[in-house]
Amino acid sequence: MNYTLRIQLSSIEGAVIRALGLIERRGYSLNKCTVSESDGAHRDMEVSVTSSRPGDLLKRQLERLHDVYHVELLPTVIVNPNKPGVRPFTRRT
Amino acid sequence: MNVSTHKAPELRSGSQILIKALERNGVKQIFGYPGGTIMPVYDALVGSGLKHYLCRHEQGAALAADAYGRVTRKAGVCMATSGPGATNLVTGIANAFMDSVPMVIITGQVPSALQGTDAFQEVDIFGITLPIVKHSYIVREVADIPRIVNEAFELAESGRPGPVLIDLPKDISAGMGEVADIPPGQRPAGRMPDGKALQAASEVLSKARRPLIIAGGGIAISDSVEAFRKFVARTNIPVTSTLKGLGVMLPDDPCYLGMLGMHGNGAANHAVQNCDVLMVVGARFDDRATGHLAQFAPSARIIHLDIDPAEISKLRKADVAVVGELVPALEGIQPENKAKPSWCAQCANWKKEFAWRYDAPGEGIYAPRLLRDLSLAHPEGLTITCDVGQHQMWVAQHCRFDDPLNHLSSGGLGTMGYGLPAAIGAKIAKPEATVVCVSGDGSIMMNVQELATLNRYGIDVKILLFDNSALGLVRQWQELFFEGNYSEVHLDDNPDFAGVARAFGIQAMSIKEPDEVSDGIEWLLNSEGAAMLHVSIDSMENVWPLVPPGKPNHKMMKSNPRNGG
Numbered sequence: 304m305n306y307t308l309r310i311q312l313s314s315i316e317g318a319v320i321r322a323l324g325l326i327e328r329r330g331y332s333l334n335k336c337t338v339s340e341s342d343g344a345h346r347d348m349e350v351s352v353t354s355s356r357p358g359d360l361l362k363r364q365l366e367r368l369h370d371v372y373h374v375e376l377l378p379t380v381i382v383n384p385n386k387p388g389v390r391p392f393t394r395r396t
Numbered sequence: 397m398n399v400s401t402h403k404a405p406e407l408r409s410g411s412q413i414l415i416k417a418l419e420r421n422g423v424k425q426i427f428g429y430p431g432g433t434i435m436p437v438y439d440a441l442v443g444s445g446l447k448h449y450l451c452r453h454e455q456g457a458a459l460a461a462d463a464y465g466r467v468t469r470k471a472g473v474c475m476a477t478s479g480p481g482a483t484n485l486v487t488g489i490a491n492a493f494m495d496s497v498p499m500v501i502i503t504g505q506v507p508s509a510l511q512g513t514d515a516f517q518e519v520d521i522f523g524i525t526l527p528i529v530k531h532s533y534i535v536r537e538v539a540d541i542p543r544i545v546n547e548a549f550e551l552a553e554s555g556r557p558g559p560v561l562i563d564l565p566k567d568i569s570a571g572m573g574e575v576a577d578i579p580p581g582q583r584p585a586g587r588m589p590d591g592k593a594l595q596a597a598s599e600v601l602s603k604a605r606r607p608l609i610i611a612g613g614g615i616a617i618s619d620s621v622e623a624f625r626k627f628v629a630r631t632n633i634p635v636t637s638t639l640k641g642l643g644v645m646l647p648d649d650p651c652y653l654g655m656l657g658m659h660g661n662g663a664a665n666h667a668v669q670n671c672d673v674l675m676v677v678g679a680r681f682d683d684r685a686t687g688h689l690a691q692f693a694p695s696a697r698i699i700h701l702d703i704d705p706a707e708i709s710k711l712r713k714a715d716v717a718v719v720g721e722l723v724p725a726l727e728g729i730q731p732e733n734k735a736k737p738s739w740c741a742q743c744a745n746w747k748k749e750f751a752w753r754y755d756a757p758g759e760g761i762y763a764p765r766l767l768r769d770l771s772l773a774h775p776e777g778l779t780i781t782c783d784v785g786q787h788q789m790w791v792a793q794h795c796r797f798d799d800p801l802n803h804l805s806s807g808g809l810g811t812m813g814y815g816l817p818a819a820i821g822a823k824i825a826k827p828e829a830t831v832v833c834v835s836g837d838g839s840i841m842m843n844v845q846e847l848a849t850l851n852r853y854g855i856d857v858k859i860l861l862f863d864n865s866a867l868g869l870v871r872q873w874q875e876l877f878f879e880g881n882y883s884e885v886h887l888d889d890n891p892d893f894a895g896v897a898r899a900f901g902i903q904a905m906s907i908k909e910p911d912e913v914s915d916g917i918e919w920l921l922n923s924e925g926a927a928m929l930h931v932s933i934d935s936m937e938n939v940w941p942l943v944p945p946g947k948p949n950h951k952m953m954k955s956n957p958r959n960g961g
């Protein structure tokens with residue numbers, strides 16, 4: 304499944320890499336990532352990920368991080384319903 | 397004349413501000429090891445109110461802080477220099493992370509201007525530890541120290557506890573600032589469980605024909621043991637426990653079926669496979685507890701109680717999720733009726749059928765019986781720390797715990813070398829307790845240098861060392877699952893362990909015959925100060941029962957003790 308998440312997080316040192324590291328480590332393959340400064344104290348990050356694991360679990364895992372303020376899981380878009388689920392840690396070609 | 401009541405903060409070093417912040421957070425003892433970049437902190441330590449324990453390897457310091465944190469439910473504190481000092485802490489930090497232990501770690505770092513230049517003893521410990529901390533900081537301003545330290549303790553100890561790292565560049569620890577101390581803030585109230593979820597849980601339990609509970613380590617962490625025991629007394633629901641849940645139930649409670657999982661008791665594993673409602677309390681469906689996940693508790697609806705929302709439906713979908721503090725959750729779940737007598741009778745039958753036996757034939761010392769005898773010789777309040785391997789499973793199976801904080805075992809990470817430093821941390825946290833470190837000939841060598849710490853501070857820890865001249869659990873798996881192709885598991889060239897202990901100033905006694913066991917236990921428990929009882933056992937002894945990898949929990953391999961060896 305493909306998921307898109309919007310993450311608002313602290314602009315403090317390490318916050319972005321901590322969130323990105325968690326995403327890959329928990330079995331979600333990262334397809335796309337944009338990070339933008341929203342104001343002095345926050346950053347907005349949008350990620351697109353692929354995994355056979357549920358998207359809401361990743362949302363809850365991200366929400367656990369101290370420097371993540373808000374996570375929104377956007378409605379899932381099924382790209383190809385006939386394609387079997389992508390397993391965690393499989394690399395996209 | 398005007399007298400200002402406002403007192404300007406005095407000029408102090410970052411290290412002095414740090415020490416004061418630690419004291420304000422209630423820290424009395426620290427475990428650590430000095431070195432280049434942490435020297436300003438060690439300088440400020442002299443004359444402070446903090447007692448520092450010099451361990452003889454940073455891993456020992458981190459694991460001692462872990463045990464201190466488990467026993468006190470307050471963050472254990474460890475400290476090391478940058479580079480190798482910091483990387484040596486990593487196993488201890490991961491250990492605390494996996495078992496949800498409150499810990500604050502302070503690492504020295506090269507000066508800010510040198511960071512990123514491959515300076516002497518520079519490593520990115522912040523980056524290295526990202527996956528194994530609850531949170532971490534790099535301090536960039538002297539003025540931030542009081543706030544960061546307060547936050548670190550609050551994060552480490554609140555919600556689901558965990559390790560928090562503070563990386564402290566030397567220009568910050570040695571830098572000066574006029575910085576006011578900040579008292580630790582009021583801790584936020586814990587999350588209350590949702591009323592609808594409590595009602596749903598009550599309804600599911602009311603309809604259950606074969607309800608069962610798994611008691612996890614979260615019950616001890618959240619200080620919910622009494623509330624849990626009251627819940628069981630009120631509902632009569634049979635209980636199994638995880639490794640970290642041992643001691644939540646009193647061992648003789650009729651509702652208690654023992655530990656479940658790979659080396660669990662048959663009664664617990666049969667009950668879990670046959671239940672129709674499984675209430676999991678402060679546990680996380682670890683693979684060593686569930687066996688083959690898809691076949692775990694196949695007919696059960698799941699009620700999952702946890703403080704951490706990210707544990708819900710991570711591995712097994714929860715039919716009812718109760719997220720929040722355990723005490724109000726347990727008090728708020730009110731099934732209409734007690735567990736059915738026919739189901740309780742079935743569980744009681746399994747308990748009888750799978751009761752441990754100690755009448756095994758054989759010539760040598762039988763470790764399970766020795767551990768049972770140790771527990772019986774000191775029936776109340778004996779604290780046991782474990783290393784990892786066969787002896788760890790025998791402790792879980794055969795020692796009797798009346799309090800989960802009396803059983804300190806590396807559950808999630810499975811860290812060989814945990815036992816001795818953990819015993820040091822536990823004894824310092826709880827000086828009145830009798831603390832026994834149960835170890836093996838493989839594990840003891842992982843942190844054997846901490847014998848020097850015992851001797852240096854006169855720490856009264858008893859070591860029970862099972863010596864089978866092998867890495868026993870690996871040997872057992874090679875025997876069972878690798879066709880007896882033994883690879884790097886024989887330790888026939890072990891040192892004379894009693895001699896090693898004596899060289900460190902620790903008294904020691906060796907036994908190898910069953911008729912020496914009783915005297916050996918008495919000697920160990922009654923010795924003045926630290927002591928080691930070295931026990932030679934059969935190298936082919938196995939841990940039974942065993943759920944093979946990939947099998948469901950009721951497919952246990954079992955052998956008559958010493959018969960399938």
